[in-house]
Amino acid sequence: MDPDRLHAVIIEEIANRRAEVVAIDDRLASLTDRVIDFVSNGGKRIRPEFLWCGWLAAGGRPGPSDDLPDGLPDRRHDDTPVLQVAAALELIQACALIHDDVIDRSERRRGAPSTHRAVAKEHADAGLSGDSEHYGLSAAVLLGDLALAWADDLYTAGAHALDAVGRSQPVWRAMRTEVLAGQLLDLATAARTAAAPAEQAADAMRVNRFKTAAYTVERPLHLGAALAGAGATTIGALRTYGADIGVAFQLRDDLLGVYGDPAVTGKPAGDDLLEGKRTLLLATARAALRSDPDLLAELDAGIGNPRAPVQRLASIIAATGAPQQMERRIDELVASGLNALDTLEEDGRPAVAAPARARLTELAGIVTDRRR
Amino acid sequence: MDPDRLHAVIIEEIANRRAEVVAIDDRLASLTDRVIDFVSNGGKRIRPEFLWCGWLAAGGRPGPSDDLPDGLPDRRHDDTPVLQVAAALELIQACALIHDDVIDRSERRRGAPSTHRAVAKEHADAGLSGDSEHYGLSAAVLLGDLALAWADDLYTAGAHALDAVGRSQPVWRAMRTEVLAGQLLDLATAARTAAAPAEQAADAMRVNRFKTAAYTVERPLHLGAALAGAGATTIGALRTYGADIGVAFQLRDDLLGVYGDPAVTGKPAGDDLLEGKRTLLLATARAALRSDPDLLAELDAGIGNPRAPVQRLASIIAATGAPQQMERRIDELVASGLNALDTLEEDGRPAVAAPARARLTELAGIVTDRRR
Numbered sequence: 198m199d200p201d202r203l204h205a206v207i208i209e210e211i212a213n214r215r216a217e218v219v220a221i222d223d224r225l226a227s228l229t230d231r232v233i234d235f236v237s238n239g240g241k242r243i244r245p246e247f248l249w250c251g252w253l254a255a256g257g258r259p260g261p262s263d264d265l266p267d268g269l270p271d272r273r274h275d276d277t278p279v280l281q282v283a284a285a286l287e288l289i290q291a292c293a294l295i296h297d298d299v300i301d302r303s304e305r306r307r308g309a310p311s312t313h314r315a316v317a318k319e320h321a322d323a324g325l326s327g328d329s330e331h332y333g334l335s336a337a338v339l340l341g342d343l344a345l346a347w348a349d350d351l352y353t354a355g356a357h358a359l360d361a362v363g364r365s366q367p368v369w370r371a372m373r374t375e376v377l378a379g380q381l382l383d384l385a386t387a388a389r390t391a392a393a394p395a396e397q398a399a400d401a402m403r404v405n406r407f408k409t410a411a412y413t414v415e416r417p418l419h420l421g422a423a424l425a426g427a428g429a430t431t432i433g434a435l436r437t438y439g440a441d442i443g444v445a446f447q448l449r450d451d452l453l454g455v456y457g458d459p460a461v462t463g464k465p466a467g468d469d470l471l472e473g474k475r476t477l478l479l480a481t482a483r484a485a486l487r488s489d490p491d492l493l494a495e496l497d498a499g500i501g502n503p504r505a506p507v508q509r510l511a512s513i514i515a516a517t518g519a520p521q522q523m524e525r526r527i528d529e530l531v532a533s534g535l536n537a538l539d540t541l542e543e544d545g546r547p548a549v550a551a552p553a554r555a556r557l558t559e560l561a562g563i564v565t566d567r568r569r
Numbered sequence: 570m571d572p573d574r575l576h577a578v579i580i581e582e583i584a585n586r587r588a589e590v591v592a593i594d595d596r597l598a599s600l601t602d603r604v605i606d607f608v609s610n611g612g613k614r615i616r617p618e619f620l621w622c623g624w625l626a627a628g629g630r631p632g633p634s635d636d637l638p639d640g641l642p643d644r645r646h647d648d649t650p651v652l653q654v655a656a657a658l659e660l661i662q663a664c665a666l667i668h669d670d671v672i673d674r675s676e677r678r679r680g681a682p683s684t685h686r687a688v689a690k691e692h693a694d695a696g697l698s699g700d701s702e703h704y705g706l707s708a709a710v711l712l713g714d715l716a717l718a719w720a721d722d723l724y725t726a727g728a729h730a731l732d733a734v735g736r737s738q739p740v741w742r743a744m745r746t747e748v749l750a751g752q753l754l755d756l757a758t759a760a761r762t763a764a765a766p767a768e769q770a771a772d773a774m775r776v777n778r779f780k781t782a783a784y785t786v787e788r789p790l791h792l793g794a795a796l797a798g799a800g801a802t803t804i805g806a807l808r809t810y811g812a813d814i815g816v817a818f819q820l821r822d823d824l825l826g827v828y829g830d831p832a833v834t835g836k837p838a839g840d841d842l843l844e845g846k847r848t849l850l851l852a853t854a855r856a857a858l859r860s861d862p863d864l865l866a867e868l869d870a871g872i873g874n875p876r877a878p879v880q881r882l883a884s885i886i887a888a889t890g891a892p893q894q895m896e897r898r899i900d901e902l903v904a905s906g907l908n909a910l911d912t913l914e915e916d917g918r919p920a921v922a923a924p925a926r927a928r929l930t931e932l933a934g935i936v937t938d939r940r941r
Contacts, residue, residue, distance in 0.1 A: 214746070221750040221779055228753055296714065300707040325760035332760060335672040338710055339753050342668065342717060346745040349721040353738050362729050366722070373718040374586070378593040381600055381711050388697035388704060407593055 410443025473501020782815025845873020
């Protein structure tokens with residue numbers, strides 16, 4: 198995928214959406230620009246990359262449409278609508294992060310104040326009436342909604358242009374239901390701190406499966422493939438790869454959340470411990486500590502406590518061997534995910550077209566890389 | 570519109586959506602049922618009614634599809650997909666109200682605890698860990714998102730079945746952008762209490778135009794008409810009616826929010842005054858009191874104060890003549906809205922088909938009725 202073309206499509210589409218809001222009232226420009234800036238400046242564009250690979254895997258060809266013999270454009274091979282759907286994924290992500298930051302009470306995001314914090318500060322600085330915090334929260338809820346609505350508009354525009362609404366809408370629907378169900382599950386299971394370690398591990402894996410893997414890798418690939426009219430074997434191979442690499446991506450993220458270099462991750466050292474994130478890493482360490490109630494109690498007392506000694510907690514977890522277990526799990530998942538790309542269809546034809554296979558192999562390394 | 574058929578479509582569609590969530594994790598059933606109950610039990614179904622009228626106005630016929638001469642179903646005349654889009658409007662409304670209640674910190678909705686309050690109570694009663702209030706708020710944000718995502722799924726399913734995505738999606742898009750922009754504008758202007766009365770009146774009218782009129786009447790009509798493939802004259806007549814009746818509906822709501830009978834409105838007496846709602850009624854009263862600074866100060870001190878003497882505030886407003894001005898404005902808007910229904914197309918054919926005109930005349934009375 199050409200990142201500059203994606204960027205150009207994103208910029209053009211959100212400029213149109215912004216114009217529609219400003220036409221209603223130009224005083225909404227600065228609030229709307231919170232979404233605009235979020236989408237135009239931030240993010241690694243991982244989901245668009247996977248969408249694009251899914252489309253290539255199923256025979257999509259980059260570039261403008263060719264004409265069919267009857268003189269009509271061959272819309273299956275026009276890539277601008279594919280980039281519109283890719284832009285839609287970035288808008289879904291904007292909604293998810295803006296609302297997540299409200300839910301997690303996060304102060305910062307991508308090196309800047311989170312949306313609700315930035316709007317609260319704007320309110321306070323302007324000396325407006327009412328509670329600045331609640332104003333910021335309220336605006337963030339509505340701006341996330343706006344991003345979600347725009348995401349749907351962009352998906353529908355792209356899919357309709359490709360004559361692909363019928364075959365791709367079930368995937369789009371599943372992806373959004375899955376990520377929201379995953380977030381609800383994350384919320385609900387985090388409130389059950391008294392659960393047994395084995396249950397916590399199962400919960401963490403289920404959240405990883407839906408909140409991360411399905412939403413970040415599996416469904417974007419599936420959606421791209423559906424836009425290109427893929428068959429069941431291609432979709433099956435891509436979904437297996439996506440579920441495995443997606444979970445591996447989350448397990449790597451969990452390790453980085455405890456042992457990552459703040460200079461690389463952009464987050465404080467041990468951030469996941471301070472936030473009290475219920476990861477598989479933590480559940481695995483807690484299971485190993487059942488025979489050492491004192492150490493388990495020390496760990497549990499520190500998790501989610503913003504003033505906890507994170508280095509000490511990190512070394513308690515390390516001593517259980519849980520990080521090594523996670524590394525092995527990542528390796529296994531990457532191997533099984535890449536293996537799925539070798540699925541064959543009839544007559545020895547690969548289910549996943551060659552250019553997509555090469556890029557997906559590369560991406561598996563990138564998203565699970567330990568220095569990321 | 571047959572309300573029982575609409576109800577049946579709503580029940581079937583949300584049961585399918587619920588099943589998708591519960592398949593991910595059955596512990597999400599009770600949270601998901603907050604949305605399900607909200608949509609299946611509540612509301613006056615005003616937006617579906619207007620959508621249906623728009624569709625009838627443009628030649629839609631109730632009942633199952635007829636076959637065309639070539640044996641294919643005439644999908645323009647199959648009404649089940651129209652009811653799916655109507656159900657989508659109810660889901661948009663669920664998102665709007667669930668998120669509005671978070672923003673307005675409302676305790677109750679439709680005679681029951683608001684979603685965030687109900688979930689907070691569930692959290693506290695179950696003795697779960699963490700802050701119950703914030704848990705309720707977080708779940709309400711995500712459940713509103715789920716309703717918004719499902720709304721889009723239902724709209725797309727209905728519009729696609731009618732082969733109407735191309736002609737109706739711009740309307741669907743505009744409606745969602747308008748209601749969210751209207752809500753943002755409501756939030757932003759409410760924080761500007763120091764604004765001059767004339768500016769407040771203009772702001773209130775703009776919020777009425779987008780947050781209420783476009784979203785409740787004008788765009789549902791327009792959307793229904795677009796589904797049926799309406800021409801520009803029909804759409805123009807419906808939109809004029811919709812904008813006028815929609816604003817009149819809000820002005821009536823504003824009067825009921827101050828002078829309504831709690832037994833009928835289901836809200837406490839003078840609820841809008843206690844909440845500090847910035848209505849056109851209030852802006853008009855404030856403008857009239859410019860010559861009486863003491864009374865204006867007394868009014869301003871009471872607005873938004875939950876312990877204010879509402880009867881006294883209501884009588885200050887009444888003495889300015891503002892309620893009578895609102896009544897006149899409502900009458901004018903209803904007259905001009907109904908007048909738009911008489912628009913003719915070529916050869917003396919009415920732009921709005923007869924069955925729709927009759928029902929729209931009736932609905933104009935119902936939604937602006939003083940006893941509602």
